[in-house]
Amino acid sequence: MAKLFRAVIMGPPGSGKGTISERIAQRFGLTRLSSGDFVRENIAANTDAGVLAKTYIERGLLVPDHVMTRLLLPRLEEMTRHSWLMDGFPHTLAQAKALNSTCDLDLVISLNIPYETLKERLSERWIHPASGRVYNMGFNPPHVQGRDDISGEPLIQHDDDKPEALVARLRHYKDVAKPIIDLYKSKGILHTFSGTETDRIWPYINSLLSTKIPGTLQADTQCIPMP
């Protein structure tokens, strides 16, 4: 039986992880997994891990590694018959190691986007908080200004996306991502894409994945449950 395909997309805030993973999911039929969506779902469902995660998010903090792995790894273990692409996890080396002992990743996409571009994009990013749908007033504006296309509900901007918060977020990303990137590089599965426009990067990602994915989507290799 063909092998399953498991991939991770990494990059600083605003680098296009959400936008590109949506395109990959549509084009290749992978299940798109987003750590932010998992966190929001668990908070909404009041699970133990969700209640705990909320106490950090409310203070503008990242969710600690042990809570994130408790949230995510069981979901991955359920995905035994799916190929997937993960956005937002791992965010730390500890998370990368936990993921490593659960699944063999086939490929990691790392997006390398200049700071000025990130700043511009994030200042124009608007979000529908309930669904996580992302808009950009220049690049992919909503049909009706300030409203989500599907629900019609109001869009919001994250305080985090303001330029004054961005410098610190990017510095933090560089620090935490370096050892993860080194780890994936040493495994030979890292592919880095640089540029200022998603539409120009996309053809390269598309052709890379076309060489890696064909016929790989219906296998039943398994994620091994963590001890």
Ligand SMILES: Nc1ncnc2c1ncn2[C@H]1C[C@H](O)[C@@H](COP(=O)(O)OP(=O)(O)OP(=O)(O)O)O1
């Ligand atoms: N891997 C993770 N480790 C710790 N906390 C996480 C992780 N993934 C998500 N979270 C938490 C902290 C985030 O502020 C929150 C929402 O996640 P997410 O929607 O990915 O954030 P974001 O939209 O600010 O990221 P980005 O700007 O990179 O798109 O969930």
Ligand SMILES: Nc1nc2c(ncn2[C@@H]2O[C@H](COP(=O)(O)OP(=O)(O)O)[C@@H](O)[C@H]2O)c(=O)[nH]1
């Ligand atoms: N102008 C412009 N905006 C883009 C481009 N690619 C993505 N965006 C927008 O930039 C913002 C950040 O993209 P997103 O996919 O959310 O990045 P993430 O934070 O890495 O998940 C969103 O508002 C996107 O709609 C691009 O090529 N040009």
